[in-house]
Amino acid sequence: MSNKILVLGANGNVGQALVPLLLARGEQVKAASRSGKAVAGAEGVVFDYTRPETFAAAFDGVDRAYVMLPTGYVNVCALLLPVIEAAAARRVKVVLQSVLGVDADDAIPYRKVEIALEKSGTPHVILRPNWFADNFHTFWKAGIDHGSIALPAAGGKSSFIDVRDIAASAAAALGSARFDGRAFNLTGPEALGYAEAAALLSRVLGKPVEYQAIDDAAFIAALTGAGVAQDYGAFLASIFHPVREGWTAVLSPDVETLTGEPPRSLETYACDHAPALGGSQV
Numbered sequence: 001m002s003n004k005i006l007v008l009g010a011n012g013n014v015g016q017a018l019v020p021l022l023l024a025r026g027e028q029v030k031a032a033s034r035s036g037k038a039v040a041g042a043e044g045v046v047f048d049y050t051r052p053e054t055f056a057a058a059f060d061g062v063d064r065a066y067v068m069l070p071t072g073y074v075n076v077c078a079l080l081l082p083v084i085e086a087a088a089a090r091r092v093k094v095v096l097q098s099v100l101g102v103d104a105d106d107a108i109p110y111r112k113v114e115i116a117l118e119k120s121g122t123p124h125v126i127l128r129p130n131w132f133a134d135n136f137h138t139f140w141k142a143g144i145d146h147g148s149i150a151l152p153a154a155g156g157k158s159s160f161i162d163v164r165d166i167a168a169s170a171a172a173a174l175g176s177a178r179f180d181g182r183a184f185n186l187t188g189p190e191a192l193g194y195a196e197a198a199a200l201l202s203r204v205l206g207k208p209v210e211y212q213a214i215d216d217a218a219f220i221a222a223l224t225g226a227g228v229a230q231d232y233g234a235f236l237a238s239i240f241h242p243v244r245e246g247w248t249a250v251l252s253p254d255v256e257t258l259t260g261e262p263p264r265s266l267e268t269y270a271c272d273h274a275p276a277l278g279g280s281q282v
């Protein structure tokens with residue numbers, strides 16, 4: 001009988017938070033990664049988006065799957081559409097991690113994947129998270145260490161979402177059929193500009209952190225100088241356009257609809273991650 005949940009990206013930001021939540025709910029989990037190592041007590045399985053020959057073993061015994069694309073890939077449709085097809089062919093329910101705002105235009109690659117899933121006939125839930133709060137202790141950590149977060153966000157605000165709230169939303173969507181066929185926008189409880197976020201981090205961490213608004217060219221140059229591929233740097237710069245336009249300031253009730261709990265604030269995120277953020281008051 002198929003009653004396992006396949007979690008793609010199980011070693012990643014969302015996956016590491018999601019796997020223990022599913023295990024705590026008594027679910028059987030197959031934790032997918034390129035190495036196939038076990039994650040947090042869940043059975044490990046080899047899965048590689050770029051190697052479709054790994055899909056069959058990963059989907060074996062599975063009735064639900066958390067599908068996401070790891071950071072660093074720009075070929076969204078080429079990598080995700082075959083996974084959606086493989087899931088739908090087995091009538092596996094897909095909870096898809098998409099991106100806030102992609103429903104603005106059907107030509108956006110992530111929206112194309114959403115549409116393919118909607119048309120596939122397999123049960124599904126779409127989750128569209130806003131910018132992760134957790135980017136501050138990953139992508140923007142080097143800037144925090146130097147006291148300056150430099151981004152092409154101008155004065156745009158974002159309702160940053162804590163990865164733990166994405167994971168809790170995913171666990172709810174995977175654990176019940178109540179939300180099937182729907183899409184949910186996952187945001188934090190407040191919209192903050194990067195200057196406000198930097199001030200908050202400075203206060204919580206007990207050290208100076210400022211925000212420096214830069215243009216796309218300076219941002220891409222900084223990223224490529226740090227070893228990021230040119231096309232991914234350009235992609236990252238492009239996704240600050242919605243921030244500058246104010247589109248990422250939206251507040252959604254959907255985390256609470258899914259989980260029964262309000263989403264965590266950026267302050268809660270910062271306090272809980274102070275060691276990872278390099279705080280001096282920890």
Ligand SMILES: NC(=O)c1ccc[n+]([C@@H]2O[C@H](COP(=O)([O-])OP(=O)(O)OC[C@H]3O[C@@H](n4cnc5c(N)ncnc54)[C@H](OP(=O)(O)O)[C@@H]3O)[C@@H](O)[C@H]2O)c1
Binds near residue numbers: 014130131135
């Ligand atoms: N960061 C944000 O602000 C934000 C906002 C909205 C949406 N998103 C979306 O969220 C996604 C990233 O989520 P995340 O941060 O949880 O993921 P992640 O941590 O970047 O990646 C998850 C895991 O995927 C695995 N992986 C990498 N390449 C793989 C491959 N070829 N085949 C199979 N597994 C592979 C890696 O583990 P192994 O090395 O062990 O295989 C990695 O730990 C992106 O698609 C992004 O568009 C991000």
